[in-house]
Amino acid sequence: MKWISYLDLLRTIQRIVRRTDFDIKYSEGFNPHMSISIGQPLSVGVESTGDYMDVELKSEISENEFKSRFNENSQIGIKIVDVLKVKEVKDAKKKSSMAMLDGASYEVSMKISQNEKVIEEIEAMLLKEKWEALKKSKNGDKVVDIKPLVLDLKYEILEEELKLSLLLKAGSRSNLSCDLLTSFIKEQVPSLSADSFPRIKRTEMFLLKGEKLLPMIKAYN
Amino acid sequence: MNKISDDILYRVEKPSRYIGGELNSCIKDISNNDYIRFAFCFPDVYEVGMSHLGSKILYHVLNSREDTYCERVFAPWPDMEKEMRDNNILLYGLESKDSLNQFDFVGFTLQYEMSYTNILNMLDLSKIPVRASQRGEDDPIVICGGPCAYNPEPLYDIADIFALGEGEEELNDLMDLYKEMKHLTRKEFLRKAATIEGMYVPSLYEVTYNEDNTIKSFEPLYDDVPKKVKKRIITNFNDVSYPDKFVMPHSEIVHDRIMLETFRGCTRGCRFCQAGMVYRPVREKTPEKLKELSRELIKSTGYDELSLTSLSICDYSQIENLVHSLVSENVEKKVSVSLPSLRIDSFSVELIKEIQKVRKTGLTFAPEAGSQRMRDVINKGVTEENLRDSVRAAFESGWSTIKLYFMIGLPYETEEDVVKIAELAQMVAEEYYKVPKELRKKGLKITVSTAIFVPKPHTPFQWAPQDNMDSVKSKISALRNAIKSRAINYNWHETPVSYLEAIFARGDRRLCDVIIRAFETGAKFDGWSEYFNFENWMNAFSYCNVDGDFYAFRERSYEEILPWDFIDIGVSKEYMISENEKAKAVVVTGDCRKNCTNCGINKSFKEGKCFEGAVFS
Numbered sequence: 001m002k003w004i005s006y007l008d009l010l011r012t013i014q015r016i017v018r019r020t021d022f023d024i025k026y027s028e029g030f031n032p033h034m035s036i037s038i039g040q041p042l043s044v045g046v047e048s049t050g051d052y053m054d055v056e057l058k059s060e061i062s063e064n065e066f067k068s069r070f071n072e073n074s075q076i077g078i079k080i081v082d083v084l085k086v087k088e089v090k091d092a093k094k095k096s097s098m099a100m101l102d103g104a105s106y107e108v109s110m111k112i113s114q115n116e117k118v119i120e121e122i123e124a125m126l127l128k129e130k131w132e133a134l135k136k137s138k139n140g141d142k143v144v145d146i147k148p149l150v151l152d153l154k155y156e157i158l159e160e161e162l163k164l165s166l167l168l169k170a171g172s173r174s175n176l177s178c179d180l181l182t183s184f185i186k187e188q189v190p191s192l193s194a195d196s197f198p199r200i201k202r203t204e205m206f207l208l209k210g211e212k213l214l215p216m217i218k219a220y221n
Numbered sequence: 222m223n224k225i226s227d228d229i230l231y232r233v234e235k236p237s238r239y240i241g242g243e244l245n246s247c248i249k250d251i252s253n254n255d256y257i258r259f260a261f262c263f264p265d266v267y268e269v270g271m272s273h274l275g276s277k278i279l280y281h282v283l284n285s286r287e288d289t290y291c292e293r294v295f296a297p298w299p300d301m302e303k304e305m306r307d308n309n310i311l312l313y314g315l316e317s318k319d320s321l322n323q324f325d326f327v328g329f330t331l332q333y334e335m336s337y338t339n340i341l342n343m344l345d346l347s348k349i350p351v352r353a354s355q356r357g358e359d360d361p362i363v364i365c366g367g368p369c370a371y372n373p374e375p376l377y378d379i380a381d382i383f384a385l386g387e388g389e390e391e392l393n394d395l396m397d398l399y400k401e402m403k404h405l406t407r408k409e410f411l412r413k414a415a416t417i418e419g420m421y422v423p424s425l426y427e428v429t430y431n432e433d434n435t436i437k438s439f440e441p442l443y444d445d446v447p448k449k450v451k452k453r454i455i456t457n458f459n460d461v462s463y464p465d466k467f468v469m470p471h472s473e474i475v476h477d478r479i480m481l482e483t484f485r486g487c488t489r490g491c492r493f494c495q496a497g498m499v500y501r502p503v504r505e506k507t508p509e510k511l512k513e514l515s516r517e518l519i520k521s522t523g524y525d526e527l528s529l530t531s532l533s534i535c536d537y538s539q540i541e542n543l544v545h546s547l548v549s550e551n552v553e554k555k556v557s558v559s560l561p562s563l564r565i566d567s568f569s570v571e572l573i574k575e576i577q578k579v580r581k582t583g584l585t586f587a588p589e590a591g592s593q594r595m596r597d598v599i600n601k602g603v604t605e606e607n608l609r610d611s612v613r614a615a616f617e618s619g620w621s622t623i624k625l626y627f628m629i630g631l632p633y634e635t636e637e638d639v640v641k642i643a644e645l646a647q648m649v650a651e652e653y654y655k656v657p658k659e660l661r662k663k664g665l666k667i668t669v670s671t672a673i674f675v676p677k678p679h680t681p682f683q684w685a686p687q688d689n690m691d692s693v694k695s696k697i698s699a700l701r702n703a704i705k706s707r708a709i710n711y712n713w714h715e716t717p718v719s720y721l722e723a724i725f726a727r728g729d730r731r732l733c734d735v736i737i738r739a740f741e742t743g744a745k746f747d748g749w750s751e752y753f754n755f756e757n758w759m760n761a762f763s764y765c766n767v768d769g770d771f772y773a774f775r776e777r778s779y780e781e782i783l784p785w786d787f788i789d790i791g792v793s794k795e796y797m798i799s800e801n802e803k804a805k806a807v808v809v810t811g812d813c814r815k816n817c818t819n820c821g822i823n824k825s826f827k828e829g830k831c832f833e834g835a836v837f838s
Contacts, residue, residue, distance in 0.1 A: 003236040008472045015469065015523030018554075032555060045231050073523075075244035075469075197231040 001077025002048075006041035012078065013038065013053065019073040022066070025056040039098050040170060042202060043179055049081075050105070050204035052097045052216055082217050097220065101171035103151060103206035103213050106178045108164040110186070111196040118162065118191040122155060125188040133184040146184065149176035151213070162192065167213070170205065178202070223313045223320060229304045237471035238267035239301060241315035244469040245521065247280070249290045251317060256290040257396055258324040259283050260314050260361070263295050263332075264339035265748065270295045271468070272476035274530060275367065275388075276330060281464035282389050289396055292316040293468070296339045297346070299745070299752070305346065312346040321347035325399065327361045329380075331369035334725035335718060335747040337376060340365075341740040344379075351737060353381045353424060358407050364395075370421075371452075371499055372678040372785040375725050375732040377423040381407075382414055384421075385788055386452030387485070389461050391419045415446050419453030421788070422446070428730055428784075434771060436729065436782040451789040454826060458485060458504035463514055466521035478526035478559070479518045481511050483543070487532040488813040489564075490820075492600045492804055493589075493631065495677040496532055498797075499790045501822040502831040503814075508543045515547060519556060527551070528559045535564055535572070536814070544575050564603065570614035584615055587626040590634075591641030598633050598804045608645065613652045621662040623649060629696050629713075630674040630688030633805060639696040642669060643703035650706050665708040671697065673719035677726050678785045679792070681800035684777040687723040717755045718747070723773035729784040732772070734765045793821035 004012065014034055017024060026032040035056035042048060055066075063083040070080050112118055125131075131147040152167035164185075168176045182198040207219040230236035249256060261280055263270030270276060276293070283291035292314030297305060305312070311320035321327055327349065329340050341351050344363070350356045353363065365376060366384035373383040384391050394417045402410055415422040425446045429437040441448055455461045463482070470477065486503035487496065506514075515527055527547060531537065547558050558576045564587075573584070588608060590596045596603060612623060627642050646669050653665045673693055676685045688696075697713050704711055725732060739761035746752035762769050777783070779798055786794070796819065803810060810818055813831075817823075823831050 003230060003240055004471045005237075008237070011473070012469070012471075014525075018523035018525060019520065021554075026555060044236065045227070076242055196228055199227070 016074050020069045023059045025058050046200045048202040102208040104170035105204045106166045107201045109199040110162045111193040112160050113193040114191045121189040222318045223310050233301045245466045246468045247284045259291040259326045260294050260321050260324045262329045264336040267295045268474045271470045271474040274480045282462050324361045328364045331367040334722050338740045338744040342745050352378050374730050374784040375728040377730045378733045386419045387455050391453045421450045449789045459506050465517040478528050479524045480528050480530045483529050483531045483537050490810050492681040498792050526557050534560050583622045585624040592638040595638045597807050597809050612649045616653050616656045619662045622666045624668045627671045628674045629671045632685040640703045646709045667709045670712045675722045681797045686776045687773045724769045728772050735761050791822040791825045796820045
């Protein structure tokens with residue numbers, strides 16, 4: 001499943017939903033589409049065990065029924081792990097989960113080509129005050145200090161692989177893509193294998209509640 | 222089993238093409254069962270092959286057997302091919318990832334002449350000898366079917382067997398034979414396979430040539446090998462095996478919707494059309510059957526579009542009833558119904574409005590020729606009046622985008638005929654402006670598309686020379702200059718690909734060496750402009766000392782033995798000759814639903830009744 005693109009994933013999920021026969025809300029107009037949105041796109045090749053989807057239904061259904069019917073009609077690689085029913089508040093604008101996103105956690109594995117200097121290089125990188133990376137965008141490339149966007153970084157070396165546990169800023173207000181960070185790390189740590197691609201898995205998405213970042217399923221209201 | 226590493230998948234475009242595991246793909250337990258292994262190969266990339274209905278039908282037919290496991294294979298895109306060759310990964314079946322050279326049968330569907338080099342490449346990538354004459358006891362049997370198999374000769378030393386006609390029953394017969402005869406040698410098995418009706422084993426026939434390179438004789442080598450190979454047809458078309466689910470592609474494919482095959486065959490008799498000749502007689506599925514199939518497929522796939530597939534869809538005897546029921550049954554679920562391009566003289570606004578209740582799609586018409594004279598020559602028969610009425614009705618109902626398809630280089634055509642295309646398009650534009658502003662939708666867009674005519678075997682035009690490239694260029698130029706309105710957009714195809722198509726469509730055995738040589742010097746994905754290399758092909762022709770013009774530009778005589786004469790499609794050669802003569806005299810042949818035109822199909826195929834299943838009101 002990690003090999004299909006974001007748009008293809010959306011299309012696949014729409015078809016799963018069609019097979020469930022849920023009473024889904026559709027948009028108005030010439031080309032009605034389902035009221036389903038899934039979170040921040042991940043690049044092709046990135047996995048996720050902690051992504052969120054917003055679905056609007058026209059009639060009531062229990063959280064458990066939604067979860068079981070969806071999973072029954074789903075396919076290998078896509079499964080609902082938890083459901084939160086959000087009550088509609090009169091006259092208040094519906095908040096999409098993605099609009100409220102503040103952070104995301106990732107697990108990364110990167111192959112090491114030479115073991116001796118790896119830790120030395122990583123520690124040197126962590127000591128740097130600024131992490132300047134080239135951020136590509138539609139309006140041109142910009143050099144950005146990405147260190148403040150890394151909220152937490154833990155690492156260990158296991159069987160010729162560098163394993164990272166990351167918590168990064170995410171969402172429309174402030175965002176660091178995991179791809180950008182891993183490219184930066186590859187540059188800073190030459191002992192990492194140049195030909196190999198980092199394996200990235202997004203594990204959870206977070207909302208800021210006061211000072212604390214909480215998993216969206218717990219924090220959303 | 223081939224292991225494709227993540228690193229390789231990260232490096233290639235659209236990695237989901239190569240992973241398998243799609244919803245509804247067939248998984249069978251190969252470790253505990255001794256299945257007949259069948260690799261069904263579509264010689265183009267995933268997105269094209271996954272759109273092909275015939276492959277889906279045969280995948281379902283073969284996998285419905287308990288003794289057979291059929292898997293899908295597509296041509297890897299050149300970036301993936303390079304990774305495979307560099308990493309010693311052989312071409313594999315998507316379901317099991319087992320290499321093709323481990324299979325019992327490797328089947329290819331011949332949809333398009335320019336896919337032939339991909340077939341050779343896929344065999345090569347599987348380490349299966351490209352030439353049938355060089356395969357050994359351990360190599361799979363290579364079988365080819367589909368429309369281009371109606372002239373199999375250019376691939377005579379590539380396929381071990383050709384399956385002519387409709388494959389649903391034929392392939393079952395072949396699997397039954399294989400199960401019984403597993404102990405036979407390869408040669409013995411092929412000899413037995415030749416006795417199955419519809420199966421052509423080229424190695425059991427010999428061809429000799431005259432001094433002028435035309436065919437002198439085409440004879441079977443043994444008495445038990447049939448002189449003529451008769452195509453297979455399904456007589457009970459309503460109950461024939463049809464999928465109850467489709468493999469759901471991972472990524473967007475060319476035709477991403479449910480396809481319901483409503484009927485086979487066509488009664489219009491357009492003289493350029495091979496499909497209209499080879500799929501006779503007309504056999505329909507009942508509306509009840511189609512509704513039943515649609516319900517199963519909607520449930521198992523989750524698609525939101527149902528497409529009714531056939532030649533000349535509006536000729537389906539109960540089209541209004543069918544469309545109305547499908548639309549009303551599905552309007553709440555927001556499943557839309559779509560129709561392929563419509564004949565202008567059976568276009569009905571009511572019908573179209575019905576199907577557009579859910580979602581509006583574009584409108585396509587295929588007048589094929591610009592002047593009434595030419596339309597009568599090709600027996601397309603539609604009039605300017607028909608087109609005028611249809612587009613007016615469409616514009617009044619809110620359409621503003623119309624596509625018009627034409628062919629250039631038709632037999633007996635003049636430049637004046639081609640320029641009339643511009644006049645026709647202009648007429649369509651004027652009809653739009655006649656509709657009051659309040660009724661019509663803003664933004665008129667008319668697209669005119671012309672393709673270069675390729676004479677096809679088993680049609681009344683099979684003796685005709687293709688129009689040469691200079692003549693075509695000058696006609697296209699004249700048409701471009703004749704189009705004035707800004708609302709009309711003209712798309713034309715001018716590539717030399719059509720020249721090659723004409724050669725292979727009506728080629729003989731001597732072209733096999735040319736295809737092999739072209740493949741050896743790098744030809745692949747010839748249907749894709751970024752890979753097509755005309756010079757490479759011309760070099761292959763001269764290397765093999767074969768003149769392409771002989772096949773494309775030569776007007777053939779009625780007395781000549783044609784490479785595909787040994788195939789009986791049911792429609793007689795006399796009929797083809799009579800139709801060609803009528804074309805020269807600009808005489809139209811009517812729709813045979815109204816009056817039998819004696820094409821011969823009901824004589825040679827007594828078990829197939831014309832219009833089987835159709836209900837006429």
